[in-house]
Amino acid sequence: MKAGIAIFLGIFLIAATSIVSGVTTQTSLDDADNSESMVLTACAKCHGIDKVCKKLGKKTLKEWDRTVSRMIKKGADIPGDKKDTVIEYLFSLDPESKPVCP
Numbered sequence: 115m116k117a118g119i120a121i122f123l124g125i126f127l128i129a130a131t132s133i134v135s136g137v138t139t140q141t142s143l144d145d146a147d148n149s150e151s152m153v154l155t156a157c158a159k160c161h162g163i164d165k166v167c168k169k170l171g172k173k174t175l176k177e178w179d180r181t182v183s184r185m186i187k188k189g190a191d192i193p194g195d196k197k198d199t200v201i202e203y204l205f206s207l208d209p210e211s212k213p214v215c216p
Contacts, residue, residue, distance in 0.1 A: 148196065149203035153214060156190040167215035170207045178204045 157166050178201045192200055
């Protein structure tokens with residue numbers, strides 16, 4: 115009986131871990147897709163996306179924070195609750211990253 119309960123609990127924990135991991139991965143992918151979309155639309159609305167592309171891999175996280183904050187003050191359409199996600203997305207990109215860099 116105890117062995118059966120232990121096996122059940124083991125299987126349950128493995129299944130629960132897999133489900134949570136899949137949700138976290140999907141959320142991360144959704145955040146990346148959403149950030150990509152916001153960068154491509156919000157940044158390109160006022161200037162060419164090439165301006166962003168030239169800075170990829172060169173700015174620190176703090177520098178991206180200052181830039182994005184300044185752009186939001188100037189009217190960039192990035193919701194406040196998505197600001198940090200966009201900053202982290204820009205910081206994570208390598209120079210010439212597609213699709214930000216054509």
